[in-house]
Amino acid sequence: MKIYGDKTIWFVTGSQHLYGPKVLEQVAKNSQAIADGLTASEHVSAKVIAKEVVKTPGEIHAICREANNDPDCVGLVLWMHTFSPAKMWIAGLRALNKPWMHLHTQFGAELPWADIDMHYMNLNQSAHGDREFGHIGTRLRIDRKVVVGHWQTESVQRQMDDWIRAAMGWDEAQNLVVSRFGDNMRQVSVTDGDKVSAQIQFGYEVNAWGLGDLAKVVDAVSSEDIDAQIEVYKDDYEIDASVFDDTDKLELLRNEARLELGMERFLSERGSMAFTNCFENLTGLSGLPGLATQRLMSRGYGYGGEGDWKTAAMVRIVKVMSKGREGGTSFMEDYTYDFGATDQVLGAHMLEICPSIATEPKAKVDIQLHTIGIKKDIARLLFSGATGPAMNISKIDLGTRFRIVVNELDTVEAPAEMPNLPVAKALWVPRPNLEVSGACWIHAGAAHHSCYTQGITLEQLEDFAEIAGVELVVIGADTNVREFKKELRHNAVYYHLENGV
Numbered sequence: 001m002k003i004y005g006d007k008t009i010w011f012v013t014g015s016q017h018l019y020g021p022k023v024l025e026q027v028a029k030n031s032q033a034i035a036d037g038l039t040a041s042e043h044v045s046a047k048v049i050a051k052e053v054v055k056t057p058g059e060i061h062a063i064c065r066e067a068n069n070d071p072d073c074v075g076l077v078l079w080m081h082t083f084s085p086a087k088m089w090i091a092g093l094r095a096l097n098k099p100w101m102h103l104h105t106q107f108g109a110e111l112p113w114a115d116i117d118m119h120y121m122n123l124n125q126s127a128h129g130d131r132e133f134g135h136i137g138t139r140l141r142i143d144r145k146v147v148v149g150h151w152q153t154e155s156v157q158r159q160m161d162d163w164i165r166a167a168m169g170w171d172e173a174q175n176l177v178v179s180r181f182g183d184n185m186r187q188v189s190v191t192d193g194d195k196v197s198a199q200i201q202f203g204y205e206v207n208a209w210g211l212g213d214l215a216k217v218v219d220a221v222s223s224e225d226i227d228a229q230i231e232v233y234k235d236d237y238e239i240d241a242s243v244f245d246d247t248d249k250l251e252l253l254r255n256e257a258r259l260e261l262g263m264e265r266f267l268s269e270r271g272s273m274a275f276t277n278c279f280e281n282l283t284g285l286s287g288l289p290g291l292a293t294q295r296l297m298s299r300g301y302g303y304g305g306e307g308d309w310k311t312a313a314m315v316r317i318v319k320v321m322s323k324g325r326e327g328g329t330s331f332m333e334d335y336t337y338d339f340g341a342t343d344q345v346l347g348a349h350m351l352e353i354c355p356s357i358a359t360e361p362k363a364k365v366d367i368q369l370h371t372i373g374i375k376k377d378i379a380r381l382l383f384s385g386a387t388g389p390a391m392n393i394s395k396i397d398l399g400t401r402f403r404i405v406v407n408e409l410d411t412v413e414a415p416a417e418m419p420n421l422p423v424a425k426a427l428w429v430p431r432p433n434l435e436v437s438g439a440c441w442i443h444a445g446a447a448h449h450s451c452y453t454q455g456i457t458l459e460q461l462e463d464f465a466e467i468a469g470v471e472l473v474v475i476g477a478d479t480n481v482r483e484f485k486k487e488l489r490h491n492a493v494y495y496h497l498e499n500g501v
Helices: 021-040 058-067 088-093 118-123 127-140 155-177 194-200 211-220 223-236 243-245 247-269 291-298 309-321 434-443 458-468 482-501
Strands: 008-014 047-050 073-080 100-104 145-150 177-181 205-209 274-277 302-305 329-338 342-348 364-370 376-382 388-397 403-412 425-428 447-455 471-475
Touching: 008 021, 008 058, 021 118, 058 073, 058 088, 058 403, 073 127, 073 155, 088 127, 088 243, 088 425, 100 127, 100 155, 100 247, 127 247, 145 155, 155 309, 155 458, 177 309, 194 205, 194 309, 194 403, 205 211, 211 247, 223 247, 243 247, 247 291, 247 364, 247 376, 291 302, 291 376, 302 309, 302 329, 309 329, 309 388, 309 447, 309 458, 329 425, 388 458, 403 434, 403 458, 434 482, 458 471, 471 482
Parallel strands: 008 047, 008 073, 073 100, 100 145, 177 205, 177 274, 274 302, 403 471
Antiparallel strands: 329 342, 329 447, 342 425, 364 376, 388 403, 388 447, 403 425
């Protein structure tokens, strides 16, 4: 079983009747061999299914409509083994609503120099068949991924898998439901936005639920279920024995178990894999969920604090894209700076950082006073973010369109202990440095919240943005403020014209 289970990628090969049945039979065999080889590769995360070779406009249109109606088909890889006149593809590509990538490859890697003849040349025509096909994609103004090289090479398979993971993220977005418990934090702009436009652009629903509805489910969690959950906590985390000897502390830990089980039950019943809450709006609940939210994120749920539904959706989508790979993904906030020999950012939040990013093998459960919005002791996990390359991703609503802003980071080890900081955290050096990255982040209008990840690559995120048809700007090692501002201005013109007046 591949990482993405029953989700599949269709491998569709184009040709035409010009070549006769024997050549087309060989084309089909070669296509099947490529699909099987990609499925068998450890570098490809989903099953690749070879479909019938398409030879006419009707066959192309039919396979595209079939893909549209198959919920397990996440996307298509298109390849022209021979010469497939591209006008045949117009109706199919215009009807296709699944993402597709163009693989520019050839069945055999090396030319058989001593034996090559016109039969070989006629059979292996992707060198110009794919160029003909590429023209119609450009003529139709379709943004798509193009991967060039022999299909058996690791680099080609990894590029394909980048796109496959992006397509899986897009498939998740089409089916995602974000549940909002409480509203957006009062007077905050960047976490708010147009939910209808988001559903049109990205596919996911954003639905509000009354806190009373959630509280009923949370309050109905049985003592037996809470007892069992406490045993899970004992196995998964470091918990000081004094917590179990102190009646008040133990009740606070049990309260997190009740919240976790109740929230997961509520979300599961509604098919929701992402959620938000807000410390300003907790009526009916015992407090702001800490450990409960952290654990739900660690099991794949997206989360956004203070009603930040855009970040909640992005966290879930990135978690899907990174499935089976090392490196975690979490809701995050740029909290405070260390202006020193190397300027650094300390990222954290009030409570809700996902332990998937932790460097420690076991996070520590601690019970500390929460002092923002509600003053109450709350159980939470404490840990530090694992060192290494990372990204902060911010998806924002510009009013007329959306923008995804990325800052590449290097997460580092803190130079000293922080014994009085009662939250999980990560310390990073933004690329190219804080002076440039901070200015560019602000010029781009990006949020103080982000989706922090070490689980996907920039290429995968670029593929996702291209599938979604949204602007993506990157703040990285080579960024300078002048050119970045110019890019923003140029992008504004492009997307204004692209979307129409």
